[in-house]
Amino acid sequence: MPAGYAGPDHGAVSRKVRLGLYALAFAGLLAGLVLTGAALLAGGGSPAGLVVDRYRRDPARDIDGQARAFVATEPVSRVTAEVIDAWRPAARHVDASGVYLRYADDTVVIRPLAGGGTLILVEATSTAYPRYRSVLEGPWRRWPEPPGPDPVWEAER
Numbered sequence: 001m002p003a004g005y006a007g008p009d010h011g012a013v014s015r016k017v018r019l020g021l022y023a024l025a026f027a028g029l030l031a032g033l034v035l036t037g038a039a040l041l042a043g044g045g046s047p048a049g050l051v052v053d054r055y056r057r058d059p060a061r062d063i064d065g066q067a068r069a070f071v072a073t074e075p076v077s078r079v080t081a082e083v084i085d086a087w088r089p090a091a092r093h094v095d096a097s098g099v100y101l102r103y104a105d106d107t108v109v110i111r112p113l114a115g116g117g118t119l120i121l122v123e124a125t126s127t128a129y130p131r132y133r134s135v136l137e138g139p140w141r142r143w144p145e146p147p148g149p150d151p152v153w154e155a156e157r
Helices: 010-043 047-054 076-086 125-136 151-156
Strands: 068-072 091-095 098-102 106-112 118-124
Touching: 047 068, 047 076, 047 106, 047 118, 076 098, 076 106, 076 118, 091 125, 098 125, 106 125, 118 125
Parallel strands: none
Antiparallel strands: 068 118, 091 098, 098 106, 106 118
16 A cells, blocks of 8 residues: 555545435425325315315305305215215214214214205314204213314304
């Protein structure tokens, strides 16, 4: 070996490796953010948002200015599957009158329409529970007291 030669510069290699790892980590973080954003946009950011994004609004079927109505041409089973696949409910109840899905802030009620298709009602949990108490008292009796007014819901109205 020539005098003064210390061998290969391992520091330069490790700097390149470190920079590559940083770039890879940054790309992974960026991809995660993009996928999360796409998932939120596809699902509307909430069960209510999903319904708003996917189904046709039908204000004539609203209930007391509290339950917003939407309609779908698909059967109840398909609409229910779409909502549950996107947003897992905290509780659900199914009977002859329809499907009741409870979420932290909203309740989604999915019912068949007489002429075919589906009626979807989205309502703040604080007003939905008293409205459907006779149907849900047994299945959802472990509910805590309904929360107070939902500021997000109120802003959307």
